[in-house]
Amino acid sequence: MASEGNWKRPEHKGHDPNAQANDFPQETALDLLAKHRIVRWRAALVPDEARAWAASVEAAERHWTKDFGGDQFALGRAFYTHLETGRSRHYFREAAASDALVERILPGMQARIRALYSELVGAPVLPRSGWCGPGVHVFPEDGPVARTGGIIHFDTEGFEEIHHAANAAALSLVVMLRPPKIGGELRVWGVDYAGDDAPALPPGILPLDASYEAGDALLFASRTLHQIRPFSGGGPRISITAHALQDPTTGAWTSWF
Numbered sequence: 001m002a003s004e005g006n007w008k009r010p011e012h013k014g015h016d017p018n019a020q021a022n023d024f025p026q027e028t029a030l031d032l033l034a035k036h037r038i039v040r041w042r043a044a045l046v047p048d049e050a051r052a053w054a055a056s057v058e059a060a061e062r063h064w065t066k067d068f069g070g071d072q073f074a075l076g077r078a079f080y081t082h083l084e085t086g087r088s089r090h091y092f093r094e095a096a097a098s099d100a101l102v103e104r105i106l107p108g109m110q111a112r113i114r115a116l117y118s119e120l121v122g123a124p125v126l127p128r129s130g131w132c133g134p135g136v137h138v139f140p141e142d143g144p145v146a147r148t149g150g151i152i153h154f155d156t157e158g159f160e161e162i163h164h165a166a167n168a169a170a171l172s173l174v175v176m177l178r179p180p181k182i183g184g185e186l187r188v189w190g191v192d193y194a195g196d197d198a199p200a201l202p203p204g205i206l207p208l209d210a211s212y213e214a215g216d217a218l219l220f221a222s223r224t225l226h227q228i229r230p231f232s233g234g235g236p237r238i239s240i241t242a243h244a245l246q247d248p249t250t251g252a253w254t255s256w257f
Helices: 029-033 047-059 079-084 088-093 095-105 109-121 144-148 161-166
Strands: 004-007 038-041 065-067 072-075 125-127 135-139 170-178 186-192 208-210 217-221 224-228 237-246 253-256
Touching (some): 029 217, 047 237, 072 095, 095 135, 217 224
Parallel strands (some): 004 038, 125 253
Antiparallel strands (some): 065 072, 170 217, 186 224
């Protein structure tokens, strides 16, 4: 059965994204992930700041990337949406421009998210070379995800063969900017990726619905089966997403969207 842990920032932990690994204490969210399917960090961002970022995203609607015909949108380019719609070359060609756009609309956000990641894993987390940095997902209140929930899936689209072969540590981080009034939780199952992108749910496997408020963050293993639940009220569901991989050779962490 899936279970949830709650992580709090240790008082002595620093906030420097360029800190060395030995600057971080041993207590990390990864310790909780060894016991739980998902870790919730209350007020990872100040709630008013999260709401202000959501307002900035909405004000920049003309700059959103349309994905799946408008079923969802992004500020910045998300790799999985481009991969699944045959636009991967556009993703990599426009990565620098995507990051510049995100930085203009949400100054400092990408560095801030990498710093949060660094605190969670207890090591520096750097940009993944050639890939887009942390971005924002926007799910319309009248869209298919709101009506019936998102596709049940894993976050393995950015993996390369070396990551699969070594079973490299891989994480997904969702930071809520504007939660719906009703629903919209992140549902996780106790099912790990085993080569099938759409596995049948084994009987008896009960899911866990992790809720969050503005500013809360959820961390889970990218190989964990998960889904966005249906939602309503409050306008679009707006959240930051960033993935991270640990290099199986060097142990270094990098992040992308």
